[in-house]
Amino acid sequence: MILNHPGLKGNRHRLERPELLAPAGNLEKLKFAVHYGADAVYIGGQKYGLRSGADNFSFEEMREGVEFAERYGAKVFVATNIYAHNEDIEGLEAYLRKLEEVGIAAIIAADPAIVETAQRVAPGLEVHLSTQQSVLNWRTVQFWKDEGLPRVVLARETSLEEIAEIKSHVDIEIEAFIHGAMCSSFSGRCVLSNHFTDRDSNRGGCCQSCRWKYDLYVDGDTVNGEEDNQFTMGSKDLCMIRHIPELIEVGVDSFKIEGRMKSLHYVATVVNAYRQAIDSYFEDSASYELKPEWLDEVNKAANRPLNTGFFFDTPSTEEHIYEPEDKAAPYDFAGVVLEYDAETGLAVIQQRNHFKPGQEIEFFGPGGTFFKQQVGELYDLEGASLDAARHPLQHIVLRTEQPVNPMDMMRKRIR
Structure with missing residues (x-):
C-alpha cells in the first residue's frame, strides 16, 4: 500500500x-x-x-x-x-x-x-x-x-x-x-510543432498541433468519411x-x-x-x-x-479525446467585483463577458464563498440604465443578493 x-x-x-x-x-x-x-x-x-x-x-x-x-x-x-x-x-x-x-x-x-x-x-x-x-x-x-x-x-x-x-x-x-x-508526447518533448509550423516546442513556441483535427488516410484514401469526426491526438x-x-x-x-x-x-x-x-x-x-x-x-x-x-x-x-469536446459546465466568466456598498447592496462589476438582466449568475470568492441569483437592473457609473453589459471591461452597477468583496468573481449560465 x-x-x-x-x-x-x-x-x-x-x-x-x-x-x-x-x-x-x-x-x-x-x-x-x-x-x-x-x-x-x-x-x-x-x-x-x-x-x-x-x-x-x-x-x-x-x-x-x-x-x-x-x-x-x-x-x-x-x-x-x-x-x-x-x-x-x-x-x-x-x-x-x-x-x-x-x-x-x-x-x-x-x-x-x-x-x-x-x-x-x-x-x-x-x-x-x-x-x-x-x-x-x-x-x-x-x-x-x-x-x-x-x-x-x-x-x-x-x-x-x-x-x-x-x-x-x-x-x-x-x-x-x-x-x-x-501532453501527448513524453514530458512535452514534442517536435510536431517544429515540423508543421517551424515553432519549437522546447523553446516556447508550441502550436498545440496535437489538438488539431486530422483526416486519416490508408493507401491514399481517407478512412473517416464526411459524417465521421476528425481525429485528434489530444x-x-x-x-x-x-x-x-x-x-x-x-x-x-x-x-x-x-x-x-x-x-x-x-x-x-x-x-x-x-x-x-x-x-x-x-x-x-x-x-x-x-x-x-x-x-x-x-x-x-x-x-x-x-x-x-x-x-x-x-x-x-x-x-485520449477522439470526439468533439463539450464544455464541461454551462457557465462562462462574466465579471470581477471591484467595489461593494453594504448600505445599498450595490456592487461595481468589471465586465469580462456579455451579460444582461434575467440571466442566472453565480458569485464566488476565496474559501468557498458562493451564491446564485438572477441579474437585475443594470446601470453605468453615472446611473444610466443599461439593457446589457456588452462592452469589454465596462464598469457595471448591479444589486447583489448577498455581500460581495473586491476580487470576487461572477459567472453567467449559458445553457
Whole structure:
C-alpha cells in the first residue's frame, strides 16, 4: 500500500504541508492566484521560458508581483525551462542576476547550462529542476540533489508508487503536476510543432498541433468519411482533486497546477477548489471526505474531460479525446467585483463577458464563498440604465443578493 510505504514516515525533507503552486500568465492572474489561495506562483519572463504565447512578465511586473505575493506570505518562481541553443546563452547571466534582484524565490530549469549558471551567478535563487528533464527514478533525483538542487519537478508520467519509492530513497522536495493539460508526447518533448509550423516546442513556441483535427488516410484514401469526426491526438486533462489524501501521504511537497495560458477564471476557480480540499484534510485528516462542490467548481473551469493521468495506471485509449469536446459546465466568466456598498447592496462589476438582466449568475470568492441569483437592473457609473453589459471591461452597477468583496468573481449560465 502506497500510504504505508517504508521510509516515508521518517523522511526529513518534507514541507509542513504541501505547497499549492499556481500558474500565472500575467500580473493580474498572479494576484488572483495568490488571493484565491496559492502558496506560490510560477510565471514566465520575456526570455528562456516555454510559454512564449503568454503575456509574460517584465522585470517591473515581476517586482510588483513579488511585493503582492509577499503580503500573503507567498512566493514567485520563474520558468527558465527552455533547452538553450548557442544563441540563447548570451545575456543569461545578466537575466538571472536580475531575477534575483527583483526578489524571485526560484527558477524552474531543465538545461544544465542554465542550472549551473544560476548557481554560480545568482546564489540567492533556488533552482528547481523542470519536468522537462523527464525525471522518473530515485537515482536521477539523487543525482540532481547531489548537484545542489533542493527540488525536482517529476515527469508527468510518474506514478504514485514511483513517487513513494523516490521519497523513500532521497531526502528532497518533490513537485508534481496535479491538475491541467497533459501532453501527448513524453514530458512535452514534442517536435510536431517544429515540423508543421517551424515553432519549437522546447523553446516556447508550441502550436498545440496535437489538438488539431486530422483526416486519416490508408493507401491514399481517407478512412473517416464526411459524417465521421476528425481525429485528434489530444489527451484528456489531469485532475487529482479526488485524491488529495494519497498525494499528501505519499509525500508530494508541491501540488502544481498547469496553465500559464489559461484564463483568470480558470486560475481562480481551480486554485480555490484545491485550497479548500488541502486545508480540509489538514483540519481533520481522519474524517476528510471530498466535497461535491469542489469537484463541481473544478468542472466549471474545465476545458476538456478529466482523468488521473499516470498516477494510478498507464493511460489507455480511453484517456485520449477522439470526439468533439463539450464544455464541461454551462457557465462562462462574466465579471470581477471591484467595489461593494453594504448600505445599498450595490456592487461595481468589471465586465469580462456579455451579460444582461434575467440571466442566472453565480458569485464566488476565496474559501468557498458562493451564491446564485438572477441579474437585475443594470446601470453605468453615472446611473444610466443599461439593457446589457456588452462592452469589454465596462464598469457595471448591479444589486447583489448577498455581500460581495473586491476580487470576487461572477459567472453567467449559458445553457
